[in-house]
Amino acid sequence: MDMCVLPNMKFRLKSPEMIVEKAFVAGMWIEGEATSAVYDPANGNQIAAVAKCGTSHVQTAIGAADSARQSWANTLPVTRGKLLRKWAGLIREHGEDLAIIIVSEQGKTLQEARGEVEYGAGFLDWFAAEAERGHGQTMPSHKPGSSLRVLMQPAGVAVAITPWNFPLAMITRKAGAALAAGCPIIVKPAPETPLTALALAKLSEEAGFPNSVFQVLTGDAPTLAKALIMDQRVRVVSFTGSTEVGRILLEQSAATVKKVSMELGGHAPVICFDDMLVEQAVEICLPAKFATSGQDCLAANRIYVQRSIHDKFVELFAARVRTLKVGHGLDPDTDIGPMTKHSVAEKCREHIADAVANGATLICGGSHSLAEQFVAPTVLSNVTDDMLISREETFGPVAAILLFDSEDEVVARANRSEMGLAAYVLTQNIGRATRVSERLEYGLVGINTASFTGPPVPFGGWKQSGLGREGSHHGMLEFMEAKYICTGGLAA
Numbered sequence: 001m002d003m004c005v006l007p008n009m010k011f012r013l014k015s016p017e018m019i020v021e022k023a024f025v026a027g028m029w030i031e032g033e034a035t036s037a038v039y040d041p042a043n044g045n046q047i048a049a050v051a052k053c054g055t056s057h058v059q060t061a062i063g064a065a066d067s068a069r070q071s072w073a074n075t076l077p078v079t080r081g082k083l084l085r086k087w088a089g090l091i092r093e094h095g096e097d098l099a100i101i102i103v104s105e106q107g108k109t110l111q112e113a114r115g116e117v118e119y120g121a122g123f124l125d126w127f128a129a130e131a132e133r134g135h136g137q138t139m140p141s142h143k144p145g146s147s148l149r150v151l152m153q154p155a156g157v158a159v160a161i162t163p164w165n166f167p168l169a170m171i172t173r174k175a176g177a178a179l180a181a182g183c184p185i186i187v188k189p190a191p192e193t194p195l196t197a198l199a200l201a202k203l204s205e206e207a208g209f210p211n212s213v214f215q216v217l218t219g220d221a222p223t224l225a226k227a228l229i230m231d232q233r234v235r236v237v238s239f240t241g242s243t244e245v246g247r248i249l250l251e252q253s254a255a256t257v258k259k260v261s262m263e264l265g266g267h268a269p270v271i272c273f274d275d276m277l278v279e280q281a282v283e284i285c286l287p288a289k290f291a292t293s294g295q296d297c298l299a300a301n302r303i304y305v306q307r308s309i310h311d312k313f314v315e316l317f318a319a320r321v322r323t324l325k326v327g328h329g330l331d332p333d334t335d336i337g338p339m340t341k342h343s344v345a346e347k348c349r350e351h352i353a354d355a356v357a358n359g360a361t362l363i364c365g366g367s368h369s370l371a372e373q374f375v376a377p378t379v380l381s382n383v384t385d386d387m388l389i390s391r392e393e394t395f396g397p398v399a400a401i402l403l404f405d406s407e408d409e410v411v412a413r414a415n416r417s418e419m420g421l422a423a424y425v426l427t428q429n430i431g432r433a434t435r436v437s438e439r440l441e442y443g444l445v446g447i448n449t450a451s452f453t454g455p456p457v458p459f460g461g462w463k464q465s466g467l468g469r470e471g472s473h474h475g476m477l478e479f480m481e482a483k484y485i486c487t488g489g490l491a492a
């Protein structure tokens with residue numbers, strides 16, 4: 001696991017100018033009040049220093065977005081769609097460079113980063129078409145001589161606060177919807193992964209969006225987020241991140257009663273019934289747990305396995321996990337990259353230590369440190385519901401396997417979480433699959449698959465996993481307001 005043999009990010013790019021270290025405000029590339037370092041999480045090397053914007057930059061960005069608002073709202077939806085498609089095309093054209101940038105600041109594998117580029121561009125294409133479907137309604141009138149209709153109109157200036165685990169796709173999923181709906185959007189990326197956001201801004205400029213409809217502010221998260229959210233000219237806040245931060249942003253949004261859309265934490269249960277072929281269950285659980293090195297809000301946090309196949313599952317699953325290679329994401333052999341943040345690696349170690357101290361069996365991996373920011377892919381069995389890992393989101397490559405006996409029991413245990421984002425049901429019994437998926441208190445349920453997200457589906461959680469939906473027509477509605485218009489006096 002020698003991290004130093006790989007060439008520096010900049011020397012691997014076809015277009016080194018894709019690395020931009022300035023913020024994109026009011027159509028200009030600006031220096032900040034200071035700089036904020038960006039590190040490669042695999043080796044701790046500094047790879048860039050981006051602008052650290054302050055509250056004056058926030059004011060400039062909001063003012064510019066507010067000035068651009070009316071004209072963007074009046075731009076024909078078909079024209080908005082063409083620009084979104086152009087942007088998507090440029091993202092694909094520079095896809096390999098974007099993937100290298102994602103790996104360098106986030107840590108995932110190059111193959112996963114390439115997947116994210118395509119996934120992210122797909123949202124722009126999808127919303128490009130959806131721009132033309134911001135349909136309203138007409139209703140039969142309940143009043144004599146009047147006509148009733150509902151228009152769907154852009155809600156105004158939007159703000160996106162995005163996380164570091166999908167630094168590209170979480171921006172395009174929000175910006176695609178906002179821009180299609182007719183709202184200018186200001187993006188504040190996570191401080192760990194600003195380079196992808198700035199590269200997207202560069203390509204948005206090349207795509208030819210009008211001035212200030214897409215802006216990126218980099219710098220300290222709490223300072224920038226607060227200044228953006230407390231401003232009454234901002235009408236929509238779309239956030240993806242932890243439930244803890246989501247609560248803070250909700251409180252701040254309350255002061256000006258903003259529309260909010262929140263994709264917060266998850267704690268996904270996988271329910272594997274004993275009618276399932278064990279080999280097939282293992283191949284679904286591997287990506288459900290280890291994609292993006294486990295740093296995914298859809299990641300399996302509790303793998304419930306029915307008693308009669310439990311031991312065989314643990315054996316086969318662990319055998320596959322032992323083959324996963326840990327390393328730098330740019331190394332083609334790597335399956336598991338570094339944790340983007342040191343605190344995530346620490347949390348993984350804490351969850352492993354707590355589980356083992358309370359009676360779980362460590363099958364492979366463990367809390368021993370590889371390099372500081374790496375966590376060995378780990379399998380724990382005999383995990384119980386009271387352990388930390390069964391209650392808190394792990395966000396890393398640690399698999400917790402729990403035993404269950406009956407359908408009623410496992411549904412109750414799966415629902416006992418305050419999180420309600422994704423759940424997985426593995427069974428060959430169609431009645432059971434239908435019944436259990438309908439009883440789960442989760443916003444997304446995958447039956448016999450670990451791959452089910454994308455532009456056409458409403459992505460979002462129940463309970464403390466969030467508010468609102470992203471992707472699909474629901475996603476665009478988060479950036480729109482309904483206006484009911486009654487025309488009276490029509491009687492001849």
Ligand code: ADP
Pocket residue numbers: 161162163164188189190191221222223225226240241242243245246248249
């Ligand atoms: P963490 O990085 O600790 O896991 P999140 O995943 O919630 O936190 O981060 C998601 C986004 O929220 C990132 O853009 C991050 O910079 C931002 N953020 C973190 N803390 C705050 C805060 N106190 N106020 C506003 N935004 C924040």
